[in-house]
Amino acid sequence: MERLFVYGTLMKGQRAHDLLENSKYLGKAILKGYRKMDLIYYPGIVKDKNSIVEGEVYEVDEHTKQRVDVYEGEGYLFKCIDAEINLNNKPIKAKVYEYIER
Template sequence: MNSYVFVYGSLMRGRSNHDIIKDGYFLGRAVVQGVGLYDVTPYYPGAVRERDKMVRGEVYEVDAATLKTLDWVEVNGNLYRREIFNAYLQERGDKVEVWVYLWLQEIDPKKEVPLEAQPWQERDPGGEEG
């Protein structure tokens, strides 16, 4: 059975881990409400449940094998936990029920990625943090 997954970091098109979902069907760019985004490392962000926040990303339809691979990559239950949210596709305006991987570790409130600075971008680990 296929599932819809919302990605907001290194799994997005053109990013370092996109190959993992490249065979999934791209539904479009989307936003998810009730989630805030934070820089947790230079290599990937973390999303946490926050009532008045939104995250920009992409939605993909993936098969069960790809979802299982994503759970492994995201260390589901340890670094991230997969939860259901509604995503709103920007081009079509459709609402889609999606899996979102939420960050389970501590976040630094000063490292929030505001909506106007999204989608998240990978950083140079040797450069200045933003």
């Protein structure tokens, strides 16, 4: 199991949330040092030391992580990175999909 920070179409109430249906919701969280961009059909995040991104954290199994990798275009549209996020005022490590700027 690993933690996954989501900030767009994978969040509760959004169109791709069903990919996380078997995952444990850990709560709302903040990612510092990134800003969210509107990429028309979905958001992406890029580094910006003066910004934050609000999102949700889930505990996902390997199968779910692989499905999300495919959905996110991992390695093509987004790269999955390790990041420190703030969950309930505590820093924790989680995976995050960062937009690959072209």
